[in-house]
Amino acid sequence: MLHRGTGNLVLTEEGIRAINNSLGNLVMDSGAKAALLLDKSGQLIAAQGETNALDTMSLSALITGSFGSNKAIANLVGETEFRRMFQQGQSSSIYMAQIVTHDLIAVIFPNSITVGKIKFRVDQMLDTLNQQMQAMYNNTPEAPFRAAPSAGPKLSDLF
């Protein structure tokens, strides 16, 4: 299993553009409402489609959590993990898949589109997304903030 330790995940403009491009194509080609890429700690990396009406932060935390608890279920039935998940609603559904870096893609789609079509499109995209995320993990992290003394005082007005 890949562990990130304390290293930060640095998303470069170029890297994010590539990922947004992949997610955008996925939404266009499949007719899905939205596609999200989440990192394994539960944070949103990128989203494309009709995301304005979505609480993407909460979605990210909950989808990552449910993937985690399903991994525990997998272990109980003799699997190491479930790489795909599907949740079916009345009018829309969610299809989720894990990439090699353990990050997750979640696609929200209307039930007028079959899950088979979504699954096919997502699976086609997984290698590309995986390469794009691998590249991101290989970035050398650079400190976003100047030295500590200047960060200190600013923080006292945060709350």
Add this chain to the structure above:
Amino acid sequence: MALINYASREINCKIVYYGTGLGGKTTNLEYIFKQLAPGIRGEMISLATETERTLFFDFLPLDLGSVQGFKTKFSLYTVPGQVEYNASRKLILNGVDGIVFVADSQSEKMAENIESMRNMEENLSEYGLTLESVPYVLQYNKRDLGNISTFEELEVAINPRGVSSFEAVAVEGSGVFATLKAVSKAVLNRLS
């Protein structure tokens, strides 16, 4: 690990409230939720049992605004303190940037606090993390009760590294923001 997005100039950090069952972790988040304006905090999600015990986690997103040109967001999580929910505790620690360890000050809870701290170190080690590598602060909660250990006793028992520690009465909100501020500072300083 923080998520640093140079495209949107955003930073996302994950802060986890850890500690023994019924210690007051959820109460901390509830108070923060109540006190902050809706623009600063998002909705709080609690995956709890019918008796209000945390089953999987609580989640509260905070938007700290701009820190040195980066839109800075924190995701606050609590773990379930009950001993049998260790699998969930381990999951929530994945990618953690900072920890608030909430201890229950009641004398009879001392052994539980120590065990919870040990359990936390063990779960961190699964991700290759230690208490040296992850910034953390301590909160000694329930200071309003009668049968409590002294501040010094708690320091000796669970603060051998001498990190920042705060007395709190989370139900009334006292000490809650002092604790949050300290962990925020420690996490952001780590990024510079």
